[in-house]
Amino acid sequence: MLSIVVRLRSGRYDADGDRPGEAEWPPAPSRVFCALTASAVQAPDWEALRWLEAAGVPEVWDPGEALRGQAESYVVTNQPSPKGGSQTWPGRTNGLRRRGFATPPADRFAIVWPQADVDDVTLKALHRMALRVPYVGRSTSLAEVSVGVESPESPPSGWRVWRPVEQRERGETALAVPYAGYTAALESAYQRGDRAWEVARTHHYTLRPVQSSEPDEPMLRGPYSDLLVWGLAKPTTRIGSEQTVQLAQALRRAVLARTADPIPAQVSGHGADGRPHVSFVVLPHVGREHADGRVMGLGLAVPNDLPPAEWQALARGVMAPPLTSLTVRRNWPVLRLTQETGREWSLQAERWTAGPHGARRWVTATPLIADGRLRRGRTSEELVRRSLAKAGYPEPDEVETSTGPLLEGSPWRPAAGTLPENARGFPMLHARVTFHRPLLGPLFAGKMRYLGLGLFVPQRKEKR
Structure with missing residues (x-):
């Protein structure tokens, strides 16, 4: 098993879903992959990412349904304004932006490849990149990321497991996922000045709640x-x-x-x-x-x-x-x-x-x-x-x-x-x-x- 665990330092996950202003939850595996990609600096890092993109569609473990909200703010745009525009940047306009965020019941989630068999060189590279990741999602979503192979066989009681369905089947939600060639696609998008979502691919997931015979004991x-x-x-x-x-x-x-x-x-x-x-x-x-x-x-x-x-x-x-x-x-x-x-x-x-x-x-x-x-x-x-x-x-x-x-x-x-x-x-x-x-x-x-x-x-x- 290979797992990438994300701890949300502020307890909040800042990322938009398919529609602007709507919070993404459960978190998409591609978010974590992109965060690792932004931290890659050495040849072994890129090799590790290419291994990870070919490791199959992962599961997503989350602590439960999140409270969703919107944050509103005005940002300076690049559109010229004949009427003066921004008070700080004359000649440019202010535009209203609505950004979604999710506040889950616990500050962690995990992206899990249950059958992955990772070698030591790849594991070290993934671990090295994870240590460099400052946030997952938007830059306001500060995070601590860790990589491990000693994950438990099931998540804590009360958590949810989102499992990928077979191709051409429909699930309860669709999440952007890494795929073979994703690393190269992200590199090309960066060189062109395109956004990561423009080369994203989605996969359908179905929900499997985690049952436990033992009462959930708060830590x-x-x-x-x-x-x-x-x-x-x-x-x-x-x-x-x-x-x-x-x-x-x-x-x-x-x-x-x-x-x-x-x-x-x-x-x-x-x-x-x-x-x-x-x-x-x-x-x-x-x-x-x-x-x-x-x-x-x-x-x-x-x-x-x-x-x-x-x-x-x-x-x-x-x-x-x-x-x-x-x-x-x-x-x-x-x-x-x-x-x-x-x-x-x-x-x-x-x-x-x-x-x-x-x-x-x-x-x-x-x-x-x-x-x-x-x-x-x-x-x-x-x-x-x-x-x-x-x-x-x-x-x-x-x-x-x-x-x-x-x-x-x-x-x-x-x-x-x-x-x-x-x-x-x-x-x-x-x-x-x-x-x-x-x-x-x-x-x-x-x-x-x-x-x-x-x-x-x-x-x-x-x-x-």
């Missing part, structure tokens, strides 16, 4: 949902996760150096007024048989309430051009970073977010430094609850703590001398927490949650 959410991931390019020496703090500090320095002034407060951590900061994450190999705790990659967890303009400033800083190297300290070799994470499970965002269904039980992958000290009448379990609350997460039903790791491969504690002064002297714990409903991560807590420590991983049936 709990924390202050984060976006997780940008880099892998360590090979060859590289093994780096143990006891170096987490140093690596996270180096990533922070690199990101701040590449982000244009004024650096957003939630990125720098200065002046954020109690709002969550961007967290600089180190991703270790933990929790599986023979896990050795080595560092597999790095990540940025972006707060949900980061304003779109500031999110774009951060994205431009790390992706345009891409962040490809990291200097940790003088006597270390320069680390090479790559966005091509392939199939490595430790480098998949869902490994750390438990997406798309969430998880009830979470356990620390790196030790947690508590927000508070032990004293009479205060237990280590209470310190963990306090740290989770301060980080913006709901209170867990159960908390188990330990002075040693609870996952295979997890480090006991950071390397000596790597903790900043303001984090020393506080209890360092490992913890397992259980919530009453599934929680969608990522999840980190404690005094060093913005610099790699206190990172939790969902504890559920592991992929091997």
Whole structure:
């Protein structure tokens, strides 16, 4: 299975359907394909697009019927006006534009090829293009796009599956889809100055609601949902996760150096007024048989309430051009970073977010430094609850703590001398927490949650 999952950052999908001003929903697969095409820059990218266009007509998974609306605005046209026209552009007219938008019941949808068998080279190229996509539909429809091969066999309860019907049969709706030769057609249209819809082809779809024997359980959410991931390019020496703090500090320095002034407060951590900061994450190999705790990659967890303009400033800083190297300290070799994470499970965002269904039980992958000290009448379990609350997460039903790791491969504690002064002297714990409903991560807590420590991983049936 191959899936392309689109998360609508504003919860709204801005795109017109067949008629101008009428919202498109369900979303057309061609929209996502065109977004990938706009992000293609290398020969392997174009090869991947040609593979995708020939992979067959995909399914569309959406979270249900959307509320539809229209936005009205006046825009400057190219038509001359003898009466003066626009106040800003003399001699040109203002024209009324009506644009449709849809607000679905959840902020995600997916384009799915259930039988696709994608090779690693193509998967890496698709993943690389997806990371560059800023929006799907109109430019106001900001989106986060991810590509995966580990999709569930069925979508969450209550979602809908739109399946393509056989040729010459009519379905309940018609959607524009990629087809063999679509990439070349889009390139030619671009060269001629034509619109993408002029080379579009539609296919009919029929609806199959998803039934579930289990009640739909609403997920709990924390202050984060976006997780940008880099892998360590090979060859590289093994780096143990006891170096987490140093690596996270180096990533922070690199990101701040590449982000244009004024650096957003939630990125720098200065002046954020109690709002969550961007967290600089180190991703270790933990929790599986023979896990050795080595560092597999790095990540940025972006707060949900980061304003779109500031999110774009951060994205431009790390992706345009891409962040490809990291200097940790003088006597270390320069680390090479790559966005091509392939199939490595430790480098998949869902490994750390438990997406798309969430998880009830979470356990620390790196030790947690508590927000508070032990004293009479205060237990280590209470310190963990306090740290989770301060980080913006709901209170867990159960908390188990330990002075040693609870996952295979997890480090006991950071390397000596790597903790900043303001984090020393506080209890360092490992913890397992259980919530009453599934929680969608990522999840980190404690005094060093913005610099790699206190990172939790969902504890559920592991992929091997």
